[in-house]
Amino acid sequence: MASVCINEALTDDELRSVLSKLEEERDKEMFGLVCKRWLRLQSTERKRLAARAGPHMLQKMASRFSRLLELDLSQSVSRSFYPGVTDSDLSVVADGFKSLRVLLLQNCKGISDRGLVSIGRGLPSLQSLDISYCRKLTDKGLSAVAEGCQDLRSLHMSGCRFVTDGVLKALSKNCANLEELVLQGCSNITDHGLADLVSGCRRIQHLDLNKCNNVGDDGISKVSQACSYSLKKLKLLDCYKVGDQSILSLAKFCKNLETLIIGGCRDISNDSVISLAIACRNSLKNLRMDWCLNISDSSLSHIFSECRNLEGLDVGCCEEITDAAFQGLGSMETKLPLKFLKISNCPKITVTGLGLLLGKCDSLEYIDVRSCLHVTKLACDEAGLQFPECCKVNFTGSLNEPDLL
Incomplete structure (x- = not known):
């Protein structure tokens, strides 16, 4: 019987089908060791990659992993002295990874608005961006992302201290599909910005406003009304301007709320928490209200009796319980x-x-x-x-x- 070469018998699509059946990452890597053709197929099918590389290496990676969906260039906190990714690197990413859906850039202190402008121009299919603790960024760069990446679903901006309400207005205008927004520590965000945000972004499921100390009842009430069906997770840690009006608004409109963090919101009282417990009895799973000093036994007893799906509860420092x-x-x-x-x-x-x-x-x-x-x-x-x-x-x-x- 004449010998048959597998590379002559199988097409690229058939070999990709074989590769898709491999479950272990080790087996997938060994697939690429067979020959150059198999290596090329294995490379083009790779979806995720974490790397520490400069522009030259990024260009090589872009040509090899042409169908990459998720790229993690985040900088380790333990190496915070090193700037990590630069604006030039982001220009290469924007030109080379056209299929990218997820880009992670946490703690990349070297990037500025110029790099984000490149992302906005070059990655229109981007759906998730994490630029937490990239401390040079301002409204200019993030507005460029909002304008260029209009299918954005998730945006993490923790620690971006120069971000203002202008970014929220740009997101509202361009990113109607936004579902997750993390603004932890963005102290320039105000109620006006939240009102602008939810005028266009009404599908938000997860909103993190921890330590946004200029956010108060007016902004949270606007969010609860506009995102009443979608909102599942709301974080308001140390938002000292948030009080009973916010909680009552959530109780009135947001029946699907699963996680609420109001630790440090010291003006919240029993009446509003009881209303929330009754309204969200079937949905609420996690509730944090440490340092809510006006909370006492009546709130907690209603939470236990009403919220039968509750999995996590923090009432630390509530001294009246x-x-x-x-x-x-x-x-x-x-x-x-x-x-x-x-x-x-x-x-x-x-x-x-x-x-x-x-x-x-x-x-x-x-x-x-x-x-x-x-x-x-x-x-x-x-x-x-x-x-x-x-x-x-x-x-x-x-x-x-x-x-x-």
């Missing part, structure tokens, strides 16, 4: 799915209240009871409290906290 908040748990017929609980610095809670909680929460994986004067390891042992087998109990701060909230 007592064991009475847990009294209603005894009459519940079903268990709570709570996995994560922080009650640190709540001096009025004792092992009695904690025992009531444990009786209804056998899914707990982490509980923080630091600085609870009456909840120590010795007191728990003496009371015979039984924590779930997989539950980590943080009595002294020696345990790493899960990044749930």
